[in-house]
Amino acid sequence: MDLLAQILINGILLGGLYAVMALGLALVWGVLNIVNLAHGAFIMLGGYLSWHLYTYLGIDPFLGLPITAVVMFGLGYCLQRGVLNLIVRAPMFNTLLITFGLEVVLTYLAQMAFSADFRTINPSYAGSNIALGPVVIPMARLMAFGVAVVLTVGMWLFLLHSRLGRAIRATAQNLVAARLYGVEPRHLYAMTFGIGIGLAGAAGGLYGTVSQIDPYIGATLTAKSFAIAIIGGLDNPLGVLVGGLVLGIIESLTVLYIGATFGDVASFGVLVLVLIVRPSGLLGKTA
Amino acid sequence: MSNRTLRLAGAILGAAAILSCAPAMAEDIVLGASVQLTGPVANTGRYYRDAYQFTIDKINEAGGIKVGDKQYKLALKLYDNQSDVNLSVRQYTQLVSQDKVNLLLGPFASNFALADSAVSEKYQIPMVQGGGASDQIFSRKFKYIFGTLAPASNYFGSTVSMMKELDPKPKSVALLYADDAFDVSVAEGTRPLLKDAGFTIALDERYTSNASDFNSLLSQIKNANVDVVLVAGHETEILNFVRQAKSLSVAPKFYSFTVGVPSEDFRKALDKDANYAFGMTAWLPSAKLKDKWFGDAETFAKEYKAKFGYDPDYHAASGAADVEALAQALENAGTLDPKAVRDAIAKLNFDSLYGTIAFGENGQIDLAQTVIQIQDDKLVAVYDAKGFVEKPKYPMPAWNAR
Numbered sequence: 001m002d003l004l005a006q007i008l009i010n011g012i013l014l015g016g017l018y019a020v021m022a023l024g025l026a027l028v029w030g031v032l033n034i035v036n037l038a039h040g041a042f043i044m045l046g047g048y049l050s051w052h053l054y055t056y057l058g059i060d061p062f063l064g065l066p067i068t069a070v071v072m073f074g075l076g077y078c079l080q081r082g083v084l085n086l087i088v089r090a091p092m093f094n095t096l097l098i099t100f101g102l103e104v105v106l107t108y109l110a111q112m113a114f115s116a117d118f119r120t121i122n123p124s125y126a127g128s129n130i131a132l133g134p135v136v137i138p139m140a141r142l143m144a145f146g147v148a149v150v151l152t153v154g155m156w157l158f159l160l161h162s163r164l165g166r167a168i169r170a171t172a173q174n175l176v177a178a179r180l181y182g183v184e185p186r187h188l189y190a191m192t193f194g195i196g197i198g199l200a201g202a203a204g205g206l207y208g209t210v211s212q213i214d215p216y217i218g219a220t221l222t223a224k225s226f227a228i229a230i231i232g233g234l235d236n237p238l239g240v241l242v243g244g245l246v247l248g249i250i251e252s253l254t255v256l257y258i259g260a261t262f263g264d265v266a267s268f269g270v271l272v273l274v275l276i277v278r279p280s281g282l283l284g285k286t287a
Numbered sequence: 288m289s290n291r292t293l294r295l296a297g298a299i300l301g302a303a304a305i306l307s308c309a310p311a312m313a314e315d316i317v318l319g320a321s322v323q324l325t326g327p328v329a330n331t332g333r334y335y336r337d338a339y340q341f342t343i344d345k346i347n348e349a350g351g352i353k354v355g356d357k358q359y360k361l362a363l364k365l366y367d368n369q370s371d372v373n374l375s376v377r378q379y380t381q382l383v384s385q386d387k388v389n390l391l392l393g394p395f396a397s398n399f400a401l402a403d404s405a406v407s408e409k410y411q412i413p414m415v416q417g418g419g420a421s422d423q424i425f426s427r428k429f430k431y432i433f434g435t436l437a438p439a440s441n442y443f444g445s446t447v448s449m450m451k452e453l454d455p456k457p458k459s460v461a462l463l464y465a466d467d468a469f470d471v472s473v474a475e476g477t478r479p480l481l482k483d484a485g486f487t488i489a490l491d492e493r494y495t496s497n498a499s500d501f502n503s504l505l506s507q508i509k510n511a512n513v514d515v516v517l518v519a520g521h522e523t524e525i526l527n528f529v530r531q532a533k534s535l536s537v538a539p540k541f542y543s544f545t546v547g548v549p550s551e552d553f554r555k556a557l558d559k560d561a562n563y564a565f566g567m568t569a570w571l572p573s574a575k576l577k578d579k580w581f582g583d584a585e586t587f588a589k590e591y592k593a594k595f596g597y598d599p600d601y602h603a604a605s606g607a608a609d610v611e612a613l614a615q616a617l618e619n620a621g622t623l624d625p626k627a628v629r630d631a632i633a634k635l636n637f638d639s640l641y642g643t644i645a646f647g648e649n650g651q652i653d654l655a656q657t658v659i660q661i662q663d664d665k666l667v668a669v670y671d672a673k674g675f676v677e678k679p680k681y682p683m684p685a686w687n688a689r
Contacts, residue, residue, distance in 0.1 A: 002510070003506060003507065003510040006506045006509075006510075007502075007503055007506055010500075010502035010503055010506060011503075013502075014500055014502065108325065111325055111329065116325075116329035116330040116333070117330060117552050117555075117556075118330065118522065118523060118526055118552060118556045119556065120526065120530065120556045120557070122530075122557075122558060122560075126530070126533075126534070127530065127533030127534050127560065127686065128534070129534055129535065129536055131536070136535050136536050138502075138531070138534035138535055139534065140534060141534065210530075210531075210534075211499050211527055211530070212523065212526050212527065212530075212556060214327070214330070214523065216326060216327040216329075216370075220497065220499075251500070251503075252500075252502065252503045255494075255503035255504060256503050256506075256507065259492065259493065260463075260492050260493060260494035260495065260498065260503070260504055261466055261493050261494060261495050263495060263498070263500075264495060
């Protein structure tokens, strides 16, 4: 029983981390209709940024998250204005190609700049934990989970109530109508992409604190984020949080009851199941 | 295209043709290899790139090698396989069929060597590889593949012998391993060793390569309250394992890992948390290991560090030994004929910085593993074939009692 409780806690905390990783991907996909295959690479860059802030400037990884997010936001904004905007009206295939190309370029630049060595962000509390009777809650993961919840709810409120958020939603629903109401799509797209990449950067900082960073973590993280975004649905950040939690819990239980090699089978199995039963995601509007 | 650009293009092409011919000059013996310079295992692949080039340069500085009555220099033709097995097979095919290299050096990792050795066998060009230890590579009766890593099945051999002599003697063991050729071979070899030594295997789990979440497995280890955890995996997984063990307060009396512990990178990434981890290595940079070209292993390690800026571990030494094995076999054979060189490799028996190079019937070297432990941020040899070298720090204290 203790074991089950511990595994459930592990799953929930893992799910929170998953949710932050997928949040930016889902936003960009939902609004710009770009499946950003470079999303994982941006998480990786955010991780390196946090690592540098921590290692060379001594900035705590959690306090450094806003810096990382802002820098990554700037990068995302410029990339959208300068590169992705060229293909914003092009067929889906072109967007896949260009983001895949970005993934490759970023990965190789990262290896040239940072080498293939593993980097860990290891503040003193990274390994500490809170014991609740027989169940142990790892500190870093709990903090990452907290950040995940704050970011998700923040995103949700932002999209629901702020002027920019409403413009983003309006554009996602109907571009023509939004333009008639004075939304300037070029700026708005770049803002959205910037926010997406900023979130990826924050996720990278968290990832570096609970795991380690090397230039090649991107592809797997993109795949995982993709699955979570589909499971949770694209039109609501809360859906992504639910998607992340579902995936985290299912993976942890699979390792316990079936075997450690079946984690991915289970998560992508759930993905297929969701696509069949609820194609617009668990919290999405039913078709 | 204007006349000028055409001429420019012509000049560039001409220059490229001259440049590309340069390394393949008549008197060079070319050794071909495909190594992971980029991609997820680039971190270990670099040991082979650096060790190959370093050893070849060293041999050339000493005047090269004498085959028959002609003096030759060695040259390296190296491709980056991007950590992709399929690409590496294509590159080895290209090395033997188009680049016409004389002999082959290996890639890193068992699954690569397993696939690539099919190429050397097909074209009958001997390959000496120091990156694949899986017993599978050597169980197919191939004649052209030789390996300088100790057999995977015996990686934990010395560790299990040591465990029998520990006080208090551990009882239960958890065995975790990744699902690739090397780690499966390690697990298959370790199970009977553990059973024969009277340990109970409380947990025996295979996990996906590159797994980043070990929380569930760690919780099971804690729940089963095992004394010993043996993990056969890759460095990134081991790092995750140790960090997550700390964050879940999982501290068995003893844990040991097939990779990571000997490498500097591992100690840097984990800092103090690397302490108490056991591992094994078939090579330590000792002055007792004499070498024809480098003097001894200690000098090799010193010069290597000075040149590349990081400490060599057994991967690097094994890679250097591969080049030396080929060089020595060429001299012994007295001809460049691949078949004759192959027979000379099979008969090799010489002392090197890596130890005595002599291959068994199946083509694999047999070296004993020394058990090592990280004690106070330093790598310490604790147990070898002759028994204890240094006192191991055992049992491992709880994480909050360090």
